[in-house]
Amino acid sequence: MSDMDSERNSLGGRMRRYAKVGTAVGGLAARVAGERYLGWSLDKDAHASELRTALGGLKGPLMKVAQILSTVPDALPKEYVQELSHLQSNAPAMGWPxxxxxxTTELGPGWQKRFATFEHEAASAASLGQVHRATLDDGRLLAAKLQYPDMSSAVEADLRQLDWIFSIYRRYDKAIDTSQIHAExxxxxxxELDYAREARHMAxxxxxxxxxPGVFIPDMVPELSTSRLITMTWxxxxxxxxFLExxxxxxxxxxxxxTMFRAWYVPFYFYGVIHGDPHLGNYTVRDDGSVNLLDFGCIRIFPKTFVKGVIDLYRALRDDDEALAVHAYESWGFQNLDRATIDVLNVWARFLYGPLMEDRARRIQESGSGLYGREIAEQVHGELRRLNxxxxxxxxxxxxxxxxxxGSVFMHLKAEVNWYRLFNDLIEGFDADAMEARQTAALASVGLDRPD
Structure with missing residues (x-):
């Protein structure tokens, strides 16, 4: 079978995926609907645990979606968030055959001769692929990231299932309209299916x-890479x-x-680009406290208006400038906001910006417990539901x-940092047009276009 045949988004592949995913998550929609319309009692804790167990052994994007949704406030009920947050990068790996x-599909039948060594056991396995250690004749240690087969069909099937889950959720809880979440x-x-694009993200x-100086990024080996295989330095x-143990x-x-703060936010405020997945499997700690960034599939490129809006809202909250806050929300695309809704949104914003408001060393969260932001998210969720x-x-x-x-990383670290100075150093002298010019040049240098 050709590479194109094996990777295409086929009807048969989607139907097989629907069957697998339906077994894992179909009960979620049925049980939630039953609770909402028939008065059934839904044990969310038990069902969420069952859902995590099912998803943990299910290859493909739904597992990654679950990881992302576990940290998006109010996208799913808290019982599901707590269980799905346990899904990490080490899913069971596929075997040597x-x-x-x-x-062979990616590099041809003589592929093993192109490596000095290639480990049979995967070093790690995640939702879309797995990584193997390898070496070249010149001694370079490599990481070969290999995508699972038929992922295009899996993505389309899983996204259809996710839309179904969201539609059920919206019927019993209208606080958050998830349509734009699904689109994004x-x-x-x-x-993320296009590893050639990920290689450009890496560059x-x-x-x-x-x-x-504290951030390290792998070098790609182009001659051993394809749209479904990335070979890079280890x-x-x-x-x-x-590390914390x-x-x-x-x-x-x-x-x-x-270093983590700068690794994420220097690209955002200088270039309008953010790494959207600070998942525990996407970076490691070096002996001196510097960071290795390992995965570049989940990258978001923003227009200058969005980045400026982030800074405008910070200044609005700092200076108690209601008009500037409204302008910031509208520049992001919020529509038809009334005073009560703005006040609720500001509660969430003050939580996120809170560590940036005080010119002192402090922990990222100085009160509360559990998942980072969960208590505030529940408060905001309740108010938004009341306001339609x-x-x-x-x-x-x-x-x-x-x-x-x-924030969760910083909470685990129990780091005590002057976040105010870190942030203000980054945004000092911010010029949206200059940022856009840097972004345009940086994207062009690696052959990337702005996303839809």
């Missing part, structure tokens, strides 16, 4: 972060939770927090994902 077939997830997941980040590092000093934890809801613009999906994901 599968790997040999897939590598659809666009980004389809992009983009290497350029944007060239002056950041970067040694320690996963965050294992070693009880590192506050100084080292703070150093890592500072709101439709968040699609750009917020990955922006909120980044903010909450990084």
């Amino acid at each position: 599968f790997v040999k077939r897939r590598m 997830l659809s666009a980004r997941l389809r992009e 983009l980040y290497r350029g944007m972060l060239a002056d950041e 970067l040694d590092g320690t996963p965050l939770m294992k 070693g009880e590192p000093s506050l100084e080292l934890r703070n150093a890592f927090a500072l 809801g709101v439709r968040p613009p699609r750009e917020f999906v990955l922006m909120d994902r980044a903010a909450l994901g990084l």
Whole structure:
């Protein structure tokens, strides 16, 4: 079978996927509908645990969607968020016979001779593919990231199932209109299937972060890469939770927090680009507290108006400038906002911007417990439901994902940093037109266009 035949978005592939996914998540829609319309009692904790167990062994994008939704406030009930948040990057790997077939498809029948060594066991496995260690004759240690077969069909089937789940959820809870969330997830997941695009993202980040000494990005090996295989240099590092098990000093934890902050937000404020997935499997900690960035599939490119709106809202909250806050929300695409809805949105905004308002070293969250932002999200959710809801613009999906994901990292680190100075150093002298010019040049240098 040709590469095109095996990878195309086929009707048969989608139907097979519907069957698999339906087994895992079909009960969610049925049970929620039963609770809403028939008065059934839904044990959300137990059902959420069952859902996580099912998704954990299910290859493909639905697992990644679950990870993303677990950190988007109010996209799903908290019981599901708590369980889905446990889905990490280490799904069960596919075996060596599968790997040999897939590598032959990508590099041809003599592919093994192009490596000095290629480990049979995967070093890690995630939702869309798995990574194998390898070496070249010149001694370079490599990571070969190989996509699972028929992922295009899986993406389309899973997105259709997700739309179904969202439609059921909207019927019993109208606080958040999820239509734009689905649109954004659809666009980004389809992009993630294209490993050639991810390789360009990697080159983009290497350029944007060239002056950041604490951030390391792999080098791609083009002759051993395709649209379904990325071969890159291997970067040694320690996963965050294992790093914390070693009880590192506050100084080292703070150093890592500072580097993570700059790794995510230098690209955003200087180029209008953000890494939308601070997932634990997407970076590792080096011995000196610097960071390896390992995955570049989930990247979002923003127009200058959106980035300016982020800064405008910060200044509006800092200066108690209601008109500027309204302008910021409208520049993002919020529509028909009344005073009460703006006040509720400001509650969430003050939570996110809170650490940036005080010129002192502090932890990212100094009160509360559990998932980062969960208590405030529940408060905001309740008020929005009372006010007949709101439709968040699609750009917020990955922006909120980044903010909450990084906040969770900083909370785990118990880092004590002057976030105010970090942020104000980045936005000092911000010029939207200059940012757009830098963005245009950076994208053109790696052959990327702005997304839809």
